[in-house]
Amino acid sequence: MGGVFYLGFDLSTQQLKCLAIDEHRCVVGEQTVEFDKDLPQYETEKGVYHNGDVVDSPVAQWLEAFDLVLQRFVDAGHDLSKVVAISGSCQQHGSVYWTEEACELLENLQNGIGSLKDQLASTAFARPTAPNWQDHSTGKQCQEMEDSVGGPQEMARITGSRAHFRFTGPQILKIIQEEPDIYERSHVITLVSNFATSLLCGKFVPLEEADACGMNLYDIQEKKFSEPLVQLLENNRQYKVGNSLLSKLLGEPMSAGSPLRAGVISQYFVDKYGFNSNCSVFPFTGDNLATICSLPLRNNDVLISLGTSTTVLLVTDQYHPSPNYHLFIHPTIPDHYMGMICYCNGSLAREQIRDQLNVVCHDKKLGNWLSFNEAVSDDNIANDNELAIYFPLGEIVPSVPATCQRVLFENDTGEILQVVDNFNDLRHDAKNIVESQALSCRVRVSPLLTPRPGAFYTSIQINTMVKFDYDELPLTAYFERRPAHAYFVGGASKNLAIVKRFSQVLGATESNFRSENPNSCAVGGCYKAMWSYLQQSESQPTNFGMFLKERFQPTELQLVIKGDDKAWDKYNRKIVALSRLEQSLQH
Numbered sequence: 001m002g003g004v005f006y007l008g009f010d011l012s013t014q015q016l017k018c019l020a021i022d023e024h025r026c027v028v029g030e031q032t033v034e035f036d037k038d039l040p041q042y043e044t045e046k047g048v049y050h051n052g053d054v055v056d057s058p059v060a061q062w063l064e065a066f067d068l069v070l071q072r073f074v075d076a077g078h079d080l081s082k083v084v085a086i087s088g089s090c091q092q093h094g095s096v097y098w099t100e101e102a103c104e105l106l107e108n109l110q111n112g113i114g115s116l117k118d119q120l121a122s123t124a125f126a127r128p129t130a131p132n133w134q135d136h137s138t139g140k141q142c143q144e145m146e147d148s149v150g151g152p153q154e155m156a157r158i159t160g161s162r163a164h165f166r167f168t169g170p171q172i173l174k175i176i177q178e179e180p181d182i183y184e185r186s187h188v189i190t191l192v193s194n195f196a197t198s199l200l201c202g203k204f205v206p207l208e209e210a211d212a213c214g215m216n217l218y219d220i221q222e223k224k225f226s227e228p229l230v231q232l233l234e235n236n237r238q239y240k241v242g243n244s245l246l247s248k249l250l251g252e253p254m255s256a257g258s259p260l261r262a263g264v265i266s267q268y269f270v271d272k273y274g275f276n277s278n279c280s281v282f283p284f285t286g287d288n289l290a291t292i293c294s295l296p297l298r299n300n301d302v303l304i305s306l307g308t309s310t311t312v313l314l315v316t317d318q319y320h321p322s323p324n325y326h327l328f329i330h331p332t333i334p335d336h337y338m339g340m341i342c343y344c345n346g347s348l349a350r351e352q353i354r355d356q357l358n359v360v361c362h363d364k365k366l367g368n369w370l371s372f373n374e375a376v377s378d379d380n381i382a383n384d385n386e387l388a389i390y391f392p393l394g395e396i397v398p399s400v401p402a403t404c405q406r407v408l409f410e411n412d413t414g415e416i417l418q419v420v421d422n423f424n425d426l427r428h429d430a431k432n433i434v435e436s437q438a439l440s441c442r443v444r445v446s447p448l449l450t451p452r453p454g455a456f457y458t459s460i461q462i463n464t465m466v467k468f469d470y471d472e473l474p475l476t477a478y479f480e481r482r483p484a485h486a487y488f489v490g491g492a493s494k495n496l497a498i499v500k501r502f503s504q505v506l507g508a509t510e511s512n513f514r515s516e517n518p519n520s521c522a523v524g525g526c527y528k529a530m531w532s533y534l535q536q537s538e539s540q541p542t543n544f545g546m547f548l549k550e551r552f553q554p555t556e557l558q559l560v561i562k563g564d565d566k567a568w569d570k571y572n573r574k575i576v577a578l579s580r581l582e583q584s585l586q587h
């Protein structure tokens, strides 16, 4: 490795990854510690312990992973003294409970007297495990928190999300109620992100503001912890021997959007792995937040992750919260937010139709997408008056149990004419599933985008009011708010037929790209480190979006299709029908 370089960590559920990039953003090193395989003594399954609804991870496993991943860098011959800045990403929502002694222990970490685990594991933590985002055990606490502020809508307005099992506030409330001794012994509570930053800096580092939005405790518009929510947790304490919740959380978070440094690397890492003692550490953020930092995403751009489930991430300057999705403060762009919409039914539902179609087409090759793709791309399949939703699993948006519904509708009004058991043939289902999945994303994304009046040709009554979830907007709102760019990632983004059709329905005005970077969270961490570091030494601050735009090579992204107004306009006619179909499921 030549000149300076930057490290990006990704502490996820199953592994700790660390990526090194040089000043040209080329990856020059990569090491991973897989928890189940490399640290079998913890006996975790996919990185976690399951006990009924309770899912948690051993904190000591993460301590060992940090030592191991850095040792692997050194063993691979990398000179860590060239690292000028570090940042990273972590699984969201998890929380780590530290004792009063932890502060001194962190500040006195020393090489030569043992590993991080030896020096911290037995005395620095009030709880040996951290609740994991897969935990489902806080239903009671979610209800109490929503009731205390006046319901899910108000909770979403304050904190960017309604109360969720995995969010940190309900998890802390459960510990207050069920493990009062442990709670009182917890002098400091960190998220996984500032656990990692604190470890590397050898001192407690406050929360990072963007990741703090995953707690159901932070008032996003006021930019401070919500007093009524913090008070509710305080009121649940059985005895108040320890410090206040706000003090445990290390006060208000470090402001996102600015390149504020968390500190320099602790002497422990300097002595043990050869880091330079000036090496800067910038606040770690959540994994989804780091993902949007890995691509040149700007205001009104969307990222669609076509994995097992479908996740839509988008950058917006509109604070339009809803109980159906999440809003977080953007980690690097001031006055912007990241929207996150999670669907359960993504690839699995498409695979079911693919398999049924392959049976009919006598295609015996397991998992072959050929017939499915032909149908999805076929403009001669006449499905303009067809609409269907395919939810083999209960869905999050809209919130309905598992169902499959096919309807025919009146093209000019969107009125549903008939529920049918089947369409002409299964090729219609292939085309309809991709279209309706994309249309569902489109109508949820629209209210979060900036309105930009443009041409549309649809003859349908444009002042018709359309209802999706908690939103009721005139139809025009869905025409005027379009993404600028769409980026497709995840397993099914390999499939051009799916991505092209998705792109047409979503209607990005500029272009649609796909990216095949398997390390997006760690890459986002590297870019955050690099941008933050360069900002500190430059007199003219560069906005993070511009920084990425300037540095991104066009070859890193594959252009799938340019914005196509005509193709997009065709789907305007299906919006009213989708709204009616979804509402018929709620009754």
Ligand code: ADP
Pocket: 306, 307, 308, 309, 347, 348, 351, 369, 490, 491, 492, 493, 494, 495, 498
């Ligand atoms: P995860 O979400 O679990 O991280 P991936 O992002 O790897 O997983 O996505 C896995 C999904 O990608 C699979 O369920 C599969 O259906 C889908 N997939 C993979 N290749 C293709 C393809 N060529 N066409 C359509 N879907 C695909």
Ligand code: XUL
Pocket: 012, 013, 090, 091, 092, 093, 133, 166, 286, 287, 288
């Ligand atoms: C997001 C969430 C997951 C974790 C995975 O809300 O719970 O994406 O961040 O690590």
